Amino acid sequence: MATVQTTTLTDRKAIISGLNDEQRSAVETTEGPLLIVAGAGSGKTSVMTRRIAHLMNRGDDVDPWNILAITFTNRAAREMNERVEQLVGEAASDMWICTFHSMCVKILRREAERIGYQNNFSILDADDQVSTVKQSMLDLNYDLKKFDPAVVQWKISAAKNELLTPREWKRAGRKSLIDSVAATVYTEYQAKLVSSNAMDFDDLIFRTVDLFLTHPDVLKLYQQKFRYIHVDEYQDTNRAQYKLVRLLSDRHRNLCVVGDSDQAIYRWRGADISNIVNFERDYPEAVVIKLEQNYRSTGTILDAANAVIQNNSQRKDKRLWSAKGEGEKLAIYAALDQSDEAVYVIAKVQEHVANGGQFSDCTVLYRANAQSRAIEEAFLQAAMPYRIIGGMTFYDRREIKDVMAYLKALANPQDEISLLRICNVPKRGIGEGTIRRLLDFAHENELTLLEAMGRAQEAGLVGGAAETVQNFHTLIQGLHDMQEGMSVTDLLQQTLTRTGYRDMLETSHKEEDQNRLENIRELSTVTRSFDRRRRGALADFLAETSLLFDTDKETGKTDNAVRMMTMHASKGLEFPVVFMIGVEETLLPHARSLDTIEGVEEERNLCYVAITRAREKLHLTYCAERSLFGQCQLNDPSRFLSEIPPALTERSGADLQVQIRWGVGLSVRHPQFGVGVVTDLAGSGDDLELTITFSSRHGTKLVKPKLTRLRVIDGQ
DNA sequence: ACTTGCCGCATTTTT
DNA sequence: TGCGGCAAGT
Numbered sequence: 001m002a003t004v005q006t007t008t009l010t011d012r013k014a015i016i017s018g019l020n021d022e023q024r025s026a027v028e029t030t031e032g033p034l035l036i037v038a039g040a041g042s043g044k045t046s047v048m049t050r051r052i053a054h055l056m057n058r059g060d061d062v063d064p065w066n067i068l069a070i071t072f073t074n075r076a077a078r079e080m081n082e083r084v085e086q087l088v089g090e091a092a093s094d095m096w097i098c099t100f101h102s103m104c105v106k107i108l109r110r111e112a113e114r115i116g117y118q119n120n121f122s123i124l125d126a127d128d129q130v131s132t133v134k135q136s137m138l139d140l141n142y143d144l145k146k147f148d149p150a151v152v153q154w155k156i157s158a159a160k161n162e163l164l165t166p167r168e169w170k171r172a173g174r175k176s177l178i179d180s181v182a183a184t185v186y187t188e189y190q191a192k193l194v195s196s197n198a199m200d201f202d203d204l205i206f207r208t209v210d211l212f213l214t215h216p217d218v219l220k221l222y223q224q225k226f227r228y229i230h231v232d233e234y235q236d237t238n239r240a241q242y243k244l245v246r247l248l249s250d251r252h253r254n255l256c257v258v259g260d261s262d263q264a265i266y267r268w269r270g271a272d273i274s275n276i277v278n279f280e281r282d283y284p285e286a287v288v289i290k291l292e293q294n295y296r297s298t299g300t301i302l303d304a305a306n307a308v309i310q311n312n313s314q315r316k317d318k319r320l321w322s323a324k325g326e327g328e329k330l331a332i333y334a335a336l337d338q339s340d341e342a343v344y345v346i347a348k349v350q351e352h353v354a355n356g357g358q359f360s361d362c363t364v365l366y367r368a369n370a371q372s373r374a375i376e377e378a379f380l381q382a383a384m385p386y387r388i389i390g391g392m393t394f395y396d397r398r399e400i401k402d403v404m405a406y407l408k409a410l411a412n413p414q415d416e417i418s419l420l421r422i423c424n425v426p427k428r429g430i431g432e433g434t435i436r437r438l439l440d441f442a443h444e445n446e447l448t449l450l451e452a453m454g455r456a457q458e459a460g461l462v463g464g465a466a467e468t469v470q471n472f473h474t475l476i477q478g479l480h481d482m483q484e485g486m487s488v489t490d491l492l493q494q495t496l497t498r499t500g501y502r503d504m505l506e507t508s509h510k511e512e513d514q515n516r517l518e519n520i521r522e523l524s525t526v527t528r529s530f531d532r533r534r535r536g537a538l539a540d541f542l543a544e545t546s547l548l549f550d551t552d553k554e555t556g557k558t559d560n561a562v563r564m565m566t567m568h569a570s571k572g573l574e575f576p577v578v579f580m581i582g583v584e585e586t587l588l589p590h591a592r593s594l595d596t597i598e599g600v601e602e603e604r605n606l607c608y609v610a611i612t613r614a615r616e617k618l619h620l621t622y623c624a625e626r627s628l629f630g631q632c633q634l635n636d637p638s639r640f641l642s643e644i645p646p647a648l649t650e651r652s653g654a655d656l657q658v659q660i661r662w663g664v665g666l667s668v669r670h671p672q673f674g675v676g677v678v679t680d681l682a683g684s685g686d687d688l689e690l691t692i693t694f695s696s697r698h699g700t701k702l703v704k705p706k707l708t709r710l711r712v713i714d715g716q
Numbered sequence: 717a718c719t720t721g722c723c724g725c726a727t728t729t730t731t
Numbered sequence: 732t733g734c735g736g737c738a739a740g741t
Binding site: 123266424548566568629 | 717725726728729
Binding site: 144145370373627628629630631 | 732733736737
């Protein structure tokens with residue numbers, strides 16, 4: 001069966017060329033469980049892809065379809081696919097190199113009937129999830145002010161990540177009020193999903209595990225198929241994903257996981273670090289290989305990263321090193337405020353470009369999306385090309401969601417959630433009351449919402465309302481019936497025209513609606529490319545797009561612009577020049593992570609991830625004064641900054657205030673009281689208190705420099 | 717049924 | 732500071 005090997009790499013030498021000893025041994029240790037502890041930038045993707053090539057090349061009976069490689073992001077999956085293809089050619093297309101979620105969709109599409117679903121099931125996006133939870137809570141007469149649907153949704157998601165059914169969740173342990181509410185809502189929510197023939201992201205994993213547990217024959221099939229299993233970013237797996245991997249690998253036990261617990265930054269999302277920590281306990285025969293040589297960053301950057309991460313407790317000792325040489329020192333800039341911070345970034349980017357660099361070499365990393373605004377404004381003003389990665393994405397846009405909801409409703413007529421979203425968009429006069437009546441009628445008679453709409457009069461609707469609903473039903477039914485044999489692009493066009501959606505935007509005079517039209521046009525280029533690749537299968541198109549984040553597309557572009565993204569979004573990427581902005585207490589570490597040690601340590605991991613993105617030069621900035629949500633804050637520099645050995649850094653900036661020697665006679669400017677002169681000193685350190693005489697209007701005040709933004713006036 | 721205005725709130729978010 | 736959700740008004 002080894003005839004499929006159209007391998008472009010023919011011998012072992014080529015596969016292992018350029019690898020260090022550890023990497024080579026990771027590539028060649030193919031049998032049994034293997035844990036690769038891969039530090040940042042240690043070439044793990046290279047190791048994974050070559051390992052797969054090696055398996056193909058061994059000359060025994062391993063077939064491409066015996067290979068499974070699971071990643072978390074589409075970007076990682078695509079990258080790995082490309083690189084494997086370069087190594088083994090055509091054979092790559094028979095391997096499963098995909099994300100957890102797309103793997104589960106593939107399996108569930110085949111086996112849906114076995115677990116009470118149809119194979120055209122819908123997939124809810126994050127928004128659908130919250131609105132469905134909300135709907136469930138309304139049905140159960142919960143006060144939405146007392147219990148936040150988003151929190152309830154969060155809890156349900158957490159339960160699913162732990163593979164807990166509503167009943168088990170209810171039973172499990174001590175519960176606060178919101179937990180018991182969530183448990184009740186969970187039941188209702190799940191019933192809604194099932195009757196809509198829909199799954200949320202968490203279900204994709206959960207249901208697959210469920211399928212395997214209840215259908216040993218199916219499990220056996222996949223266990224036999226996947227002889228060699230690889231899991232990337234293993235530190236980010238949650239309980240459900242762990243179970244899934246365990247089940248799949250149970251037969252051959254050729255499980256290779258790659259991860260780095262120092263880069264675990266998704267615990268708040270259910271990622272369970274003990275999965276990687278306990279790997280050796282789960283698989284006593286496991287081989288562990290550490291990759292500590294970093295091929296990305298300068299020695300200085302790595303020293304800083306090592307120094308910071310060392311402050312975390314309970315980590316396995318690991319020390320990244322580089323053969324790249326020392327490189328430049330880290331630049332730490334103390335800004336006065338956000339605009340000063342932005343000006344610094346702009347100046348340094350311009351400097352880099354003036355020295356022959358590209359804008360696209362530079363990336364600005366921040367902790368929270370809200371921070372991007374100040375930088376963005378400054379970039380606009382300075383006419384600096386930039387591109388924001390993440391944040392509001394293409395598929396988050398309302399018009400895209402609306403249109404996708406139409407398509408979802410056409411692919412899966414049971415999809416109540418999508419139908420509810422679009423039945424009155426554009427406005428047709430189908431309001432709250434009408435919907436209520438239809439839903440009640442549907443439930444009483446065990447009909448889907450769409451079916452109920454087809455019997456508007458029976459449902460008790462009268463006159464205009466009945467007619468509108470009936471018309472809507474005819475509209476959807478008509479579109480549904482025509483989809484057979486039609487390309488997704490054509491169906492999209494028909495939908496836009498017949499539903500009046502396009503018309504609604506075209507006749508609008510609002511500028512944002514023109515943008516929306518533009519976005520919809522963009523969507524049809526997406527459908528066209530899908531149609532070119534694969535004909536028909538609307539459900540496949542929908543699954544593909546709902547599992548695909550816009551960020552994935554963006555990073556593929558090579559336009560010459562400064563990138564801006566959150567530190568989370570930067571994981572797995574690398575850039576020659578990195579700016580970490582807002583390296584302040586309450587931002588990094590974030591105020592909401594301060595109450596637990598684990599919280600702070602995860603923030604430190606995030607800091608470590610951000611630092612290790614930089615190849616050549618790293619800038620860290622913080623502001624003495626930051627206005628957030630219109631309020632002025634005085635933040636201390638991040639504790640993580642003080643964990644970096646001073647010898648590795650070069651400080652600059654306005655605020656060297658900590659070192660200012662306060663003395664009588666010094667002239668200062670106070671943000672409220674204006675210019676004044678220090679007339680007395682009391683206390684020391686953080687408690688230092690100055691007596692300052694301002695203009696006669698304000699008189700003499702006691703001021704703590706620690707708490708107030710004072711500027712020393714030069715030339716005095 | 718739809719529009720307007722006010723209040724409150726505001727991490728990170730691979731899928 | 733700016734957006735989204737909700738309640739009162741047309």
